[in-house]
Amino acid sequence: MSVRYAWLRALARPTAAIGALVVGGWLVVAVLSHALAPFDPLHSMVPLMTPGAHGPGGTVFWLGTDALGRDVLSRLIYGARTVVVVATAATLTAYALGIVTGLLAGYFRGHVDIALSFITNVVLSFPVLVLYIVIIVALGASAANVVLAVTFGSAPAIFRIVRAITIDLRSRDFIAAAITQGESTWRILLVEILPNASGALVVDFCLRLGYSAITMGVLGFLGLGLPPPTPDWGGMVNEGRTMAFAFPHLVLFPCLAISSLVLGLSLLADGLRQPAGRVGRG
């Protein structure tokens, strides 16, 4: 069965199926946030209503309202859009950076490899949060800076994965064949090596998306995330934390949201890992 069918067959596996369902669900919520959200997430109505309370004009605050009287459910829905957009953007930029450097280092080895690996090592040994804060305090909090910060955090890890795969594939005979047949280096990298690495990379992409979502949550939690009033899960936890004792709904629902998204992504990654990564037993 060719590789394409492998994906479909994998998705049938329970872990991947649940993961795909959860992630798909949040994706739909993010895309259709305008339609799904019962209220305008930025509009203050009645402060600190408990979940299920009735709002003005027969409406119901299913998940209650926050300190500023904004509907928590609507902010969760729009928060999904923020997370999906920003986390994906960050992960894609990190991937672009990681793949290019990883391929070059893995294929050419020698000085290129030593230099790039050293830079990665330096960035990895830098305390990640100081990196985030320095970037954000220096440039000010905005979606672009969060993307930059998250990219800086994930690119080294992606570099290492791509480099390892490239080194392994480079020793395979079909690359030697391509070289002896006069294939150009760029074609070998992009047509022969990268597609074969895609299996493992897709698995890591799912995990990396999860880490980016967590990082955004942490930044929001520490008050370094997106500027108010952007609905952002981490920010919601940060805002609601002080009143959590009396109004747990302010923090529980955003935490459940982010955990479920990341769990979905991890399950998806784990489910997809079988056909692409580990050689079947026996």
Place this chain on the structure above:
Amino acid sequence: MSEPPARAAQWLRTNDGSRLHPAVEPLARDALQHRTDRRSVLRVLSWLGVSIASARGVLGMPAAGAAAGPAPRRGGTLRFVCSVQQMTDPAATTWIEASNLFRNSVEFLTYVDSDNVTHPYLAESWHPSEDLETWDFKLRAGVRWSNGDPFTVEDVVFNIRRWIAPGSKSPNRTTFAAITAIEPLDELRFRLHLARPVCSLPEHLYAATCPILHRKFEEQGANWPRNPVGTGPFQLTDYHVGRLAVFKRRPGYWGQPAYLDEIRYLDLGTEIATHVAALAAGQVDLLYRLTISELDLVERFPEMQLLTEPSAQTLVMRMQQDKKPFDDIRVRKAVVLSADREQMLRFAYRNYGVLGEHHHVAPFHPDYFRLPPVKRDVESARRLLAQAGYPDGIDLTLALGNTQGRYEQDTGQILQQNCAEAGIRLSLQVVPAAQYWTIWDKVPFGMTYWGHRPLGVMVLELAYRSGSVWNESHFSNAKFDAALDHALGILDPHERSAAMGDAERILQEEAVMVQAYFPKKFTVAGAHVRDFRADPQDYYRMDKVWLA
């Protein structure tokens, strides 16, 4: 009190036995005939050196603070959660928390109680000249510094000269700009010469930045925590910024010794919910600050004493008139007109507070003058914007630092929603608290927290007089300064509030700021903490506090 007013005046005495100031007798008569409220008259009399006991007798007011309760227990350590801030020179310290720390060890010439009545402190007595331009003070005898030196007029002269010196970084330079010279008369007496009459001078001497430091303070490095010499009831033993400060009771204090053995100030960071949790777990006894978001948490613990106090503290969202686009008054007016004060108070502070009127003077300030009510008018805001050349709206940025708590950011977000209705696209630039204090007077449109001041005039003096050290809005208006000087010179509270009206009106017309509400002040104490009274200015004297 049926005593005929004329004869009543004769019962009044001054602390130093000097002749009564001519204004005293008419003021007492007005109070007795109920033409002005007796509390504000008592306050003015205390300025003029009249002994409070005699004044209360004449005006028929009960002796203040005759606490009947159980006898206070001596001893014990009080753990006070309060941020321990970076501080070297008390005269230039901007934060109230820091002033509360050194307040235990260094004292003031006068003491203003929570009813705004000025009492003798290091100055035993004082009396002003008729034209209120010369003030004679007599210091308390037998007071010793913690390093053994005697407390003399030399110390006071060193301090006052230091405040009003041209290079001084202390806000006192503006507050006491009127003082032209200080003339020591003898070991314990000195005279102050003023350029213009300032009736409330004794009350100003109790401002947070006016403690009397030892005369060799600057010679010994001008770093008080490192060389904590003081005349007060406690002695500072160790001071670590951001962590801990410890004061122990000092033997040989001139006054009545404090009840507590030791006060430990613990800096538990900016998360106030953490402080409440620590209080609930019995790890601490007293919190310095509680904001609206922790209120519901505290209500869950009935044994905790929730102390609340109306306060003139407020959030000032001011626009710098010398920076684009705020140099155009129509833009400023549009912002002020679109602000919905009720909504801000309701959502950001859950109605625990009093509405402001965009001029920083609180309704309960004695010298407040009621102006016609402020109405929100989005339509005219939109029209003004169009006239100013922004037909399809304008992009503005409000910088804030949540220095006192999350309600600052919430207030900002309500303003954001309000402005949106008028076509103003307001974005919030939230910076870490410490970071905000480095840019608070530089950002064109910023939200700054201002602490309580007993008098409206004190606030306007500090924040809006041209060239004042803390004039963050770079507001400079000759008519306003004149109105302020005029108000400062008037003794009679009734007349003074009329003069204040002009100053308030100018601030409103010039649309200097959006100042929506005066949030109530909360603090909370453990069950066993006794006689700790919340003070509107947050000036906590700890020597009367004891632990049951």
Place this chain on the structure above:
Amino acid sequence: MSRRWFLRKAFGMLLTMLAVSFLVFTILELNVDDVAVKVLGQFSTADQRQAWLQENGYTAPFLLRYLRWLGAFVTGHWGTSTYYREDVLTLIAPRLAASGLLAGAALLVIVPVGLLMGVIAGVREGSVVDRLVSVFAIVTTSIPEFASAVFLTALFVFWLGWLPGVSTMADGFHLRELVLPVGVLTLYSAGYIARITRSSMAEVMQSPYIRTARLKGNPLRRVIMRHALPNALITPVTVIMLQIPWLLSGVIVVEVFFAYQGFGTLLYQAALNTDIYLIEACTMVSVVVVVLTQVASDLMYAWLNPRMSFGSSGRAAGSG
């Protein structure tokens, strides 16, 4: 694998630290007058700042300043913090000890729990236990630290009231205050360790030498203890070593949430206050920790895995 390997490792380590120090110094002290404002406060006048810059040698060329700073750093003069007004070294020491205590306590729980789960799941691959451990691992590593902190606090502080909500150690050390932070750390990383141990154990159980051990007549328990474990624990142990840097500077969220005065909060506060000298010192300390643990984990790997051991007694004359 020999002394040459160790020298090359040490050189790499040194170079990494130098590179990071240069990066940190450039980010924070390239712009000179920012430094002056930070140190003298926003009320200092321009000429005061200029005088201070002059006096502290900030007018020298950038590279010279960097070398001077590096020299000072190596000899222990880390400067005074602009926010705390205290010597940086005396600030960092107690905080490092606090975080070390938290990290130690966390490791004491994470390592046995993680390894035990991993081994049991690895031995009985495909069994119910294995599936349970995998699900536990995936779920716990997917919940961000601040979310699990919220959940645990809601459960143990707000609802059951068994534990204090805060670990400020305000009046002395209380073990009860460590329980929740360690709980959150364990939840987050025990699952990760279990997963790695499980896959390593499962792989080893399939290898030929385990079949040899069984066919020699070893009972299953002995096969696991004498043959499987020594091979299977090599990777997890090195991964555990790499958790140490995370436990020191990475757990800022947990320390901030519980107001635990550790190294993480100090780093966070320093960064918020852009407290230049403190950030430089904290960054260098965490880099040193990262690099040292990397070397330690390599040494541990070589020690556990004779194939990599250096200085072994030469190779028998085998065919190439």
Place this chain on the structure above:
Amino acid sequence: MGYASPPGVWDGGRRVLDTAPILSVEGLTVALPKGADRSLAVDNVSLELRRGEILCIVGESGSGKSALSGAIMGAPAPGLKVVGGSVRLQETELTGLSERAWRRIRGNRIAMIFQEPMAALNPVMPVGQQIMEVFELHATMSPAERRERALNLIRSMQLPDPERILRSYPHQLSGGQCQRVIIAMALAMNPEVLIADEPTTALDVTTQAQVLELIRELRTIQGHAILFITHDFGVVAEIADRIAVMRNGRIVEIGEARQVLTQPRHDYTRELIAAVPSLAPPSGDASVSAATGSEKKTVLAVTALAKDYGRVRAVNEITFDLERGTTLAVVGESGCGKSSLARLIVRLTEPTSGRVEVNGKCFLTLEGSERRASCRAVQMIFQDPFGSLNPLRTAGATIARAAMLAGVDRRSARALASELFDRVGLPREGLDRRPSAFSGGQKQRIGIARALAMNPDVLIADESLSALDASSQAQILDLLRKLQKELGLAILMITHDLRVAAQISHRIAVMQAGRIVEIGPAGRVINSPEHPYTRELLHSAPGRGLV
């Protein structure tokens, strides 16, 4: 280590010690898990084994021979289950035993020798300790006595410096030495039955010969009963007393070695024997005429080619010529540098010194586009069929791409691909399928088609047959011969198997430690080798009995 027994067919002169069988297996049946290609791994197998006898079980992979050995040891591979029949070791019936009882038998009364010697030993435990463990399990001995017994065992395995071997880790020993340690471990408790599961498959020729010699002595001198499992009929011919041929879990033929080898009754046995390429070069036109063809044109000339890896000189001053339409086989054991030589010629690795000329033009100094244009002349096919093709591209696309690189336009490249598919004997519809849909042999054919797409003058085959089973090897050899005749291809065949070299090459070069020790016409090198190393190679080649 001399050669005790003379070469030649083993005439079965063994001494049978006693008639009663040590091990008797009746109707043993082992079930495969659901979803396997057949229901039973072992189907109603019966056999007997006596002391002092080697019973060889031979069959292709998947015939169930390993499942049988596992069942006899009471430890079938995961998923397999013994569902019937009995296994009796002298008087004890094994099939029903409890796990505890089985443990007293494994390693004590029945011991096993494994296929992958390096992997069968615990990498983190010294080998001596692994031997002594057997004594711990099955005997009560003091540690010093255990150590002494282990040393004696190592000494009896003719291993150098037993003290150091005792302390060494497996990665510090060679494949051969590890296998001797495993045999020592098996002999520790002097078991009644020894099961050897493909013990020499992973070893190279000379080491394989020594181990087989060792096992033969175990049978004749110490009278062990040995069950020898292998897929290589050459080894069977070398060592077996009796032979059982297995196919799909059933024994299709069992009998005395001489009778099964010379007059096999079952045609499957005949097929297996025929598939073993014989050592004698084929007579007839192939080898002789091409060499003396009229236009003798040298297509490849290699002079003094050398390559250093640090201080080691892997390829040392190699010089040879290759004429059009002829095949030169480079033979040598693993590590002699033959693969490095191939990679140097196609410049996958840059040589340290020496010249390579293709059709008279110097090949090594070309750079950039000129180099890419000229590399058409020399093409390579590789050893590992699974790694030689890009798994994501269809066979047709891979071949067409090669053609395009040689300058053919896209449309005609597609046509050339399908034409080459026919030429290498692959079904047309396979063009659009991915490599994973093909067998090992078919993948090599695609590799060949890809090489031919560039119309090369020289084809280098680097161990291209070693990963295939006997029948596929034979087919590929025929294909290469046919292509050589039709296209006049020059072939450089790199192999470790003398038989393969004998079957295809006109001339043979023998390499040892980076140097060519002997080169000449195939017939001459095989029948009257001049260099002692060549003689040793020829002598060690198993299955001489089949000549």
